Amino acid sequence: MEVKARAPGKIILSGEHAVVHGSTAVASSIDLYTYVSLRFPTPSDNDDALRLQLKDIGLEFSWPIGRLKEVLSELDIPNSSVPTSCSTESIKLLAALVDELNIPEAKIGLGAGVVAFLWLYASIQGFKPATVVVTSELPLGSGLGSSAALCVALSGALLSFSDCASLDLSHKEWTTFGESELELLNKWAFEGEKIIHGKPSGIDNTVSTYGNMIKFRSGSLTRIKSNLTLKMLITNTKVGRNTKALVAGVSERTLRHPEAMASVFNAVDSISTEVASIIQSPAPDDLSITEKEAKIEELMEMNQGLLQCMGVSHASIETVLRTTLKYKLSSKLTGAGGGGCVLTLLPTLLSGTVVDKVTAELESCGFHCLTAAIGGNGVEIRFGGSL
């Protein structure tokens, strides 16, 4: 018996980083997914190992169950129905197991993802042998929430074979979980994100779990019904960065300049609240679509300025901003910044020729442009099929 789970990536329309410090942020799922397949061996397979295949990265790891028990029995492994944080000591033990894998230096960032995998696996499934296969349509470490999509898809696959979920195992189509199961899944995914991000706000795992558009503040979500079809060009600068380090950098700046940063976070909160209200405002009201788009553009520019104040912009991001401005288009970084992806609003009346020209110019700088549909379902699972 096997299960496949998929969880979407996301874009943050406004409020990244500030959301870690209690400000409102607005995010939406996108139609790019991370897939996790889970299969338990049959007795005739005679396989007593936990195997993890990162398919598109071309890496494969395995741990004899005896070795896992030896190391992890020192840990307080929680119950699958009680999402529990991985303590610093536990992270150290798991990281030592991951160090034994000799991950190539160029891919060392994956180590945090593998530690999160081991924590979620042991916590939800204990010491059962299994094969887990991960594939992703998301660029990793680029601001599109690959870390959260991994944790959400993993939690989905693991919980679907636990006592915590009551699912119809004959279901061969993509299907979602019930409300209380989603809540549990989202909490486990958050514990995984903590291992990868250090101090996540929870917005990425929440939007990946629930899908569509959300407003998020201090750990609680409000689902947003969008009355505006936003179209965004996503430019991947291909400059690698690490969310954990960038989030830590903003916290350090906040410690150095608490009052100034409080004002910055406050301004971001107002921007996100306004963005959410424009998106939700009824279609035929005082403002035309063009006027709403112009307001969102201005708010995106203001948010970008504040992200610069937080110290998370980058020369590559500034190049995207300058390039899109030549075409009178507004942009902002999305996710943790420091490289990664930039969003550019493509207004409804913008001609296809302009989109082609700006895309060509951005790609001539060495960037990669992608279009992804905004919104769509959150985590889903299906049974059967092949890994």
Ligand SMILES: Nc1ncnc2c1ncn2[C@@H]1O[C@H](COP(=O)(O)OP(=O)(O)O)[C@@H](O)[C@H]1O
């Ligand atoms: N498909 C995957 N396989 C293994 N690890 C992954 C995968 N997706 C994400 N990760 C983990 O998440 C990290 C990237 O997360 P992060 O720096 O938060 O950027 P983002 O979430 O924007 O992609 C990777 O370095 C890796 O540790």
Ligand SMILES: C[C@@](O)(CCOP(=O)(O)O)CC(=O)O
């Ligand atoms: C910077 C932050 O707001 C978003 C990070 O997103 P990503 O990992 O760069 O996709 C951090 C968080 O909210 O946990």
Ligand SMILES: [Mg+2]
């Ligand atoms: Mg992330």
